[in-house]
Structure formats: structure tokens, C-alpha cells
Amino acid sequence: MIRPILLAVLGSIWLPLAHCAPVEGPVKPTGDVPEAKGWGSEVIVDGLEHPWSIAWLPDGSALITERPGRLRILRDGVLVRKPVPGLPSVLSHGQGGLLDVAPHPDFERNRLVYFTFATGTPNANRTALARGRLEADRLRDVEVIFENADVKSGGQHFGSRLLWLPDKSLLMSIGDGGNPPVSFAGGNIRDQAQRLETHFGKILRLTENGRPHPDNPFVDRKGASPEIYSYGHRNIQGLALDPASGRVWAAEHGARGGDELNLIEPGKNYGWPEVTYSMEYRGGRVSEETSRPEMVDPLINWTPSKAPSGLAFYTGDRYPGWQGNLFSGALVFGEVRRIHLDGARVSDEEKLTIGNRVRDVRQGPDGYLYVLIDSGEGSLLRIEPR
DSSP, X not given: OOOGGGHHHHHHHSOOOSOOOOOSSSOOEEOOOOBOOSEEEEEEEEXXXXXXXXXXXXXXXXXXXXXXXXXXXXXXXXXXXXXXXXXXXXXXXXXXXEEEEEEXXXXXXXXXXXXXXXXXXTTEEEEEEEEEEEETTEEEEEEEEEEOSSOBOSSOOOOXXXXXXXXXXXXXXXXXXOSTTOXXXXXXXXXXXXXXXXXXXXXXXEOTTSOBOTTOTTTTSTTSOTTEEEEOOSOEEEEEEOTTTOXXXXXXXXXXXXXXXXXXXXXXXXXXXXXXXXXXXXXXXXXXXXXXXXXXXXXXXXXXXXXXXXXXXXXXXXXXXXXTOEEEEEXXXXXXXXXXXXXXXXXXXXXXXXXXXXXXXXXXXXXXXXXXXXXXXXXXXXXXXX
């Protein structure tokens, strides 16, 4: 994530582009873009403490996670006063805490809710996945079904977005573990994103029971973690599915510049930290290379960093002309990016200026887009067509 004080400096280094036509080879940076027209916003609920994720249930209510370790229920537009009991112990430290939430595709039958969280201590922690049954506004039979095989230190880069695929397998992102000087196995921990022996810097594909999916690309490779679906990621905090095509999209944090939008394919290497547009926080490039033939180029290179958060693929009909677009939150810019797609290609970008840190963007069952504001006095907004 980029510090706000760096925006002016970076903006003078890279010229902002209003359009994002796909380019072979180096991916031109996208800075500021035009404002989208025909929308406004309405506060649905406030009084949330650093909300991280929202997910709807079949009855129209919603679950909202608060990073300090609370799961809340939104019912009939009102936030239930008492948090949902039954959660395991959550480490609220730095970027860690209670993170994503995703009801099982068969929730009406099994009542299962899946969620990710940080566990451990500030000096030895990891990203974990648990599930429990939501009954009478309480989680029961909670069990941890997967956790990063290795611990790390500090409070950075937990990743932690969840995405159910049509075959009821579950994608889970795990961050690279942090910036230098955070170390692992005698080197920078971020180097683990290129190593198939660990879960750092990866997207994992799991069964509903938290096991490696049997069709994963590295299940038969000796020494590789069988859960790995794709690798070479820094810190993915946005995952979205195009239900018609089956394409999986990911929004990923760079360091100073180099945030990415990627089209995820199994077994592919997305480059971090060997291939990147990012700059070190202390100066200099992370890598002198921005592309290699055996690695996947991003479709968007957000420089300066917008600090991408939640990602939604819009399928509703509430906003004329928005169907089939991606909507990506921006923590630093305080906005939502509307990303125009032409199949698997990006054709343009616009912004919806929110004015606060956007942590999540989701489509509700009513066809509206909803936005979570990450703050100690956080809120849930609804995007209204105007």
C-alpha cells in the first residue's frame, strides 16, 4: 500500500492515462481517470469498526466482518446490535484480523459460513480459514479447516479474499508475508511468492473441507504445495468471477506503484517480486524487469498505487451500461474504479469518487452495488443510479 504523501511525487514520475487499452509488452501506468456519470451514494448503515467484507445470505440479510474480530448481521437495513458469537480467537494486529466471509453455495441447506482471519501472535502469525454453522444468529461447530503451513512475523500482507467457483471449490488468496526486512528462510519473505513449497504469495484452490482440490496444477509435483492454484502474487485483496465466461479476476497490491489487475489461470506465474512495476518504499526498483515470456503480464498497472481492495463483476441491471464491468475499490484514492471490459481485455477506466477508504465492493441481491468504508467509524454505502 502506498503512503498518501507519496502520491504527488509518483504522479510527477508517471503520466496518468485516462484509457487502458491493452498493450503488448510493457503495461502503461494508469493514474487518474475520468469521473463516471449517472450515480450517487447513500449511507445504509454506519457505526462499523474497520469493516473488511460483506456477503449476502439467501434471505436478503448480510454478514459483515469487522477487522478487530467481530462478525455482524445486517437485517432489513438495520445492523443487529450484538455481534455473532462463536468465532475463534482472532489476532487483530496491523493488517490482520477478521477478514473475508463467504457463505457456502448451498447455505440454505447446510448453513455453513466460511471466513478467513489472522491467528497467532504479532511475532508468529498466519492466515487461517474456518467454517461454522449459522443458527439463531450464532456460529456453531466452528472448525479451522486450513491455515498457512508457515508462520510469519509482523502485521502485513495476509491476503485473504475468498471466491467460490461454479464447481463449489474455493479460491483463497494468501499474501507474500510482508515488505523487507521481514525475512523467511534466510531471505526476504516476499521471495516465497516464487517458491512452490510454501503458501506465501499464492492463490489456493481448496475443497469445501479445506483440502487441496484434486485437479490443482501442482498436485503431482514433488515438493510443491498441492493447494496452489497460481503464484507470484504480492497481496491479492480482490477476487471476482464472471459467471458467464468463468473468468477469474484479481486485484493485487503493488508496493510504490505497480498495483495490478490480473486474469487468473491455473498454474500461471504472475511475477512478483522478480517481475513488477513496483518501487521499493526506501527507493529504487523492486526488479529491473517488468515482463518475462514465462510470466503473466497484468492487464492494468495502477501507478501511482490506488491500493486495490474488494472486486466485483457486475451482472445486474440497475445502472445502464454497467453490466459486464469490473468494480475495484481503492483504499488510498478513496474511490471505486469502473473497469470496462471487452471479453478478457480492458478497454477503459472511470472512477466513482467516494472520498473515504474503500475496503470492499459487492453486488447485492437487489442488483445494487454496495461499498464498505474502512474506518474506525466505518459505514456501508449503496451506489444509486441518477
